[in-house]
Amino acid sequence: xxxxxxxxxxxGVWTTVQxxxxxxxxxxxxxFVVGVARTHRLxxxxxxxxxxxxxxxxxxxxxxxxxxxxxxxxAFGWQLVPMWAGTLALGLTxxxxxxxxxxxxxxAVDPAQQEGGIxxxxxxxxxxxxxxxxxxxxxxxxxFSNLLxxxxxxxxxVSVMGMxxxxxxxxxxxxxxxxSAEIYTYILLIYFVIAFLLTRVMRGLENRLKPGGGxxxxxxxxxxxxxxxxxxGAGASTRGGVLR
Amino acid sequence: MTWDWTAVADFMPYFWxxxxxxxxxxxxGSVISFAxxxxxxxxxxxPSRWVRWPVGVVTEFIRNTPLLVQLFFLxxxxxxxxxxxxxxxxxxxxxxxxxxxxxxxxxxxxxxAVPVGQWEAATALNLPVARTWRVVxxxxxxxxxxxxxxxxxxxxxxxxxxxxxITVLDMLGRARLFSQQNFQFTEPLTVIGVAFILISYLASLxxxxxxxxLAH
Numbered sequence: 001x002x003x004x005x006x007x008x009x010x011x012g013v014w015t016t017v018q019x020x021x022x023x024x025x026x027x028x029x030x031x032f033v034v035g036v037a038r039t040h041r042l043x044x045x046x047x048x049x050x051x052x053x054x055x056x057x058x059x060x061x062x063x064x065x066x067x068x069x070x071x072x073x074x075a076f077g078w079q080l081v082p083m084w085a086g087t088l089a090l091g092l093t094x095x096x097x098x099x100x101x102x103x104x105x106x107x108a109v110d111p112a113q114q115e116g117g118i119x120x121x122x123x124x125x126x127x128x129x130x131x132x133x134x135x136x137x138x139x140x141x142x143x144f145s146n147l148l149x150x151x152x153x154x155x156x157x158v159s160v161m162g163m164x165x166x167x168x169x170x171x172x173x174x175x176x177x178x179x180s181a182e183i184y185t186y187i188l189l190i191y192f193v194i195a196f197l198l199t200r201v202m203r204g205l206e207n208r209l210k211p212g213g214g215x216x217x218x219x220x221x222x223x224x225x226x227x228x229x230x231x232x233g234a235g236a237s238t239r240g241g242v243l244r
Numbered sequence: 245m246t247w248d249w250t251a252v253a254d255f256m257p258y259f260w261x262x263x264x265x266x267x268x269x270x271x272x273g274s275v276i277s278f279a280x281x282x283x284x285x286x287x288x289x290x291p292s293r294w295v296r297w298p299v300g301v302v303t304e305f306i307r308n309t310p311l312l313v314q315l316f317f318l319x320x321x322x323x324x325x326x327x328x329x330x331x332x333x334x335x336x337x338x339x340x341x342x343x344x345x346x347x348x349x350x351x352x353x354x355x356x357a358v359p360v361g362q363w364e365a366a367t368a369l370n371l372p373v374a375r376t377w378r379v380v381x382x383x384x385x386x387x388x389x390x391x392x393x394x395x396x397x398x399x400x401x402x403x404x405x406x407x408x409x410i411t412v413l414d415m416l417g418r419a420r421l422f423s424q425q426n427f428q429f430t431e432p433l434t435v436i437g438v439a440f441i442l443i444s445y446l447a448s449l450x451x452x453x454x455x456x457x458l459a460h
Contacts, residue, residue: 058441060402063416067437070429074246149308156310160409167313180320188309188317195308 001182005173012169013190019083019155019165020194023090024148030095035102036128049099056096062157065089069161086158094151101143105136138209145202149195156191166190251431255422259435262418266404269336269414273404274397276340281347286377288352307345312406314338319410335407343400347393354389355381390458394451398444415439 037049056064068089073079080088109132117127159168170187174180287299306314315338322329329337358381366376405416413421419432 054445055441058444059437060405060416060440062405062408063433063437063440066416066420067433070423071433075430153308153310153312156312157406159312167310167316170313170316174316174320179324180317181324184313184317184321187313188305191309191313192305 001173001177005176008169008172009166009186009190012164012166013194015083015164016152016155016166017194019086019090019158019163020152022083022087023094023155024151026087026091027095027098027147027151028144030091031098031102034095034099035106038099038103039106041124053096053099056093057100059093061090061093061154062160064093065157065161082158082161082163086155086161086163090151090154090158094147094154097147097150098144101140101147102136104143105139106132108139109135138206141202141206141209145199145206148198148202152191152195152198246430248428248431251426251428252435254426255419255432255435258418258422259415259432259439262413262415262436263439265332265412265417266401266414269332269339269404269407269412270397270401272336273339273343273400276336277343277347277396277400278393280340280344282351284344284348285351285355288348289355303345303348306342311338311342311403312409314342315406315410331410331412332407335404335410335412339400339403339407342403343396346396346399350389350392350396351385353392354385357388358384387458391451391455394447394454398447398451401444401447402440 034049034052037045038053040046040049065086068080068085069082072085113131113135114127117131122130155165156167159165159171162168166187170183173183177183284299284303288296290296315335318334318338319331322334362380362384363376366380371380404414407414408417408420411417415436419436422432423429
């Protein structure tokens with residue numbers, strides 16, 4: 001491979017990283033807003049948030065990307081820059097998965113904490129900010145870390161729309177060299193390295209947030225496991241003895 | 245916003261063809277991932293770390309890299325190595341391989357959740373290792389993990405459109421072809437979007453029913 005082709009790959013890495021950061025920020029914002037809305041006391045708010053989750057989690061990320069690229073422009077007259085279109089599609093889809101994580105973690109906080117907040121006449125917003133979230137956020141980090149890896153893998157989808165990310169640069173190099181084993185091996189390795197770095201960063205974050213307050217030191221472990229989410233992972237059925 | 249029902253009607257025959265391909269890919273991909281995942285999970289319990297270590301590295305690698313690039317790899321590199329397969333076969337293998345690294349974790353959790361007493365009883369009854377696995381451990385482990393495996397079937401359904409990138413005419417492939425020929429993008433893409441939501445919602449309802457049945 002020549003240095004010019006490597007430059008192409010590096011530019012692809014940069015696009016992928018940009019897209020990853022932007023869509024992760026959007027997804028995080030969406031997860032918190034929707035996840036908190038699903039615990040709201042008005043049923044209509046819960047219902048709307050639930051519909052959002054089902055719709056965006058139910059459809060395929062690639063179909064969503066196609067939709068944002070091809071249907072949004074004629075339907076609403078918005079022609080988005082590819083980077084923003086990709087960010088929007090990925091952020092909304094993965095935000096729907098993230099909202100289930102937020103909801104699960106909020107549901108796993110001891111109800112006595114919530115009651116304590118009421119007894120101290122905190123407003124709902126104060127309860128959320130000062131009591132629930134500080135205890136729920138550390139619980140969210142491991143599932144969010146998995147979701148971030150899924151999002152990284154999801155960013156490869158935008159290459160189908162011709163955006164110059166890492167997977168797309170791989171295709172270009174393949175066409176230039178008429179040889180695919182080498183370049184695809186490199187591309188896969190680069191993705192793996194990025195994923196590895198992300199898990200390290202998230203583990204560091206987890207360790208920093210671990211000693212969160214508000215919990216008696218005596219009861220730990222099994223009691224505060226997050227509520228199983230529906231279509232994301234293995235957690236649902238693996239707790240011993242729940243299913244026979 | 246213009247919505248043209250005749251475009252929907254024109255698209256429907258292609259939609260059914262695409263749905264068939266999608267469901268085929270899903271069924272075969274699930275079978276491969278369930279079987280291969282079990283193989284990985286059993287290999288990870290092998291006594292020698294010369295088995296465990298390579299299997300662990302390979303599956304970790306597959307799990308942390310995008311399925312799309314893996315599909316490209318299979319689709320373009322395999323013929324260079326003298327192994328030519330149809331696009332659908334390549335896609336099914338790719339999806340099955342990718343998801344086997346997820347189902348492997350599910351099986352592992354299921355096997356670990358079998359009470360130690362079961363192992364001890366099998367030892368006490370002097371059952372050979374193969375028989376212990378086949379009649380004692382696996383039936384209990386697999387029963388536990390059926391709902392979690394079902395979740396991965398739903399995830400797999402949502403990853404089947406990726407096969408379009410390697411020229412398979414699944415639902416999305418059909419929709420793209422149709423919209424490029426007729427310059428009508430809104431209707432076919434919306435139809436398959438709704439179809440995905442419906443199918444995965446129905447599947448999750450089914451799964452919840454299955455979960456309830458297995459719980460008793």
